Amino acid sequence: MYQFDFLPVIGAFDQLVFGAWLTIKLSVGAMMIGLALSIVFAWAKTSGPKPLVWAIDAYIEIIRNTPFLVQIFFIFFGLPALGLRLTPNSAALLALVVNFGAYGTEIIRSGIESIHKGQIEAGTALGLTRLQVFRLIVLKPALRAIFPALTSQFIYLMLTSSVVSVISADDLAAAGNNIQSQTFASFEVYFVITAIYLAMSLAFSLLFSLVDKRYFAYPINR
Template sequence: MYNFNFEPVFVGFDQLLLGAWLTIQLSCAAMILGLIVSVLCAAGKTSGIAPLRWLIDAYIEVIRNTPFLVQIFFIFFGLPSLGLRLTPNSAALLALVVNFGAYGTEIIRAGIESIQKGQVEAGTALGLSKLQIFRYIIMKPALRTVYPALTSQFIYLMLTSSVVSAISADDLAAAGNDLQSATFASFEVYIVVTLIYLAMSVGFSAIFSAIEKAAFKYPLSR
């Protein structure tokens, strides 16, 4: 019979909480920057400029068809050969942004293409500028359509961020590894780490659900 002993875990619980906080910071920063990359790339894909579209397509295919761990290793271990040396946390953030940007681009592109051309033509007839058309007629309804997919991608990104511990980045998984190495309470440590990841996922899901109800009511608020 296995004797559970959570006392070493509770002694180092503040270490796990700090790791969880750093995971949230890293994931939120990656989502914000990745969303910017996604919007720009989606606009480029729908712009009709063939060379730009080919370049974005190549970026998406490379990221979506290679393991995330390999992408992290390429950024952290490969780029220094070209003279670009990043800290573990900076390399982790860059890898997460690049990864989220590729998946987010296709999500937002699908939302943009769901907008009927007649709506854009109506905006033009009303004398709206191109920026106003993109903001009110294209982007906001498109975001409303793809919001559930984007939030699911963020949750997946937050869980995937546990891989960055492979390059010694500061996150919950790395904190769990350190605590396990110090206490040898592997089973207990990873049970608690799993529960913390579960709590973060459920918490963010609830937050995103509340934001959806507040921000994407019909008609869309400005």
């Protein structure tokens, strides 16, 4: 009969907390950089020249149709052949940014295309530049429409980040693997890790819900 013993996990709980903190840092950093990349690419897709649109489409299709694990291996093990060596954490961040950028571009593009052309024409008639029209008239209403999709993508990204442990990045999953190899308390370790991931997902869902109500609800609160 298996005897459940959570004491070894409790004794190494500080490692799990540190791993969870690094997971959050990686995920938030990847989202911020990936979101900026997505906005630029979405703008280019909707108003850029054809060769640029084709290049962005190729990037999106490659990322969306290949496993995230392969993308991490390519960045961490493949890029050194070209002279670019990254630490595990840097490679993990780059892989997460590249992955989020592809999905985020399509999400933001759909939001941009949901804006009525009459609003854009009105902004142009007022003498606004294309960048001002995009920033003041298109972007914020588009973000309001796609905010739930972006938040869901972030939570998915945070959960997917557990894969980066395969290149020894110091995330929550890697911390759990280290503790399991030392204590052999497999059930207890992964039970606690599951609970931590669930708690982080629920906490971010609540945070994003509050942000949605504060900044994107109708009428807009100021």
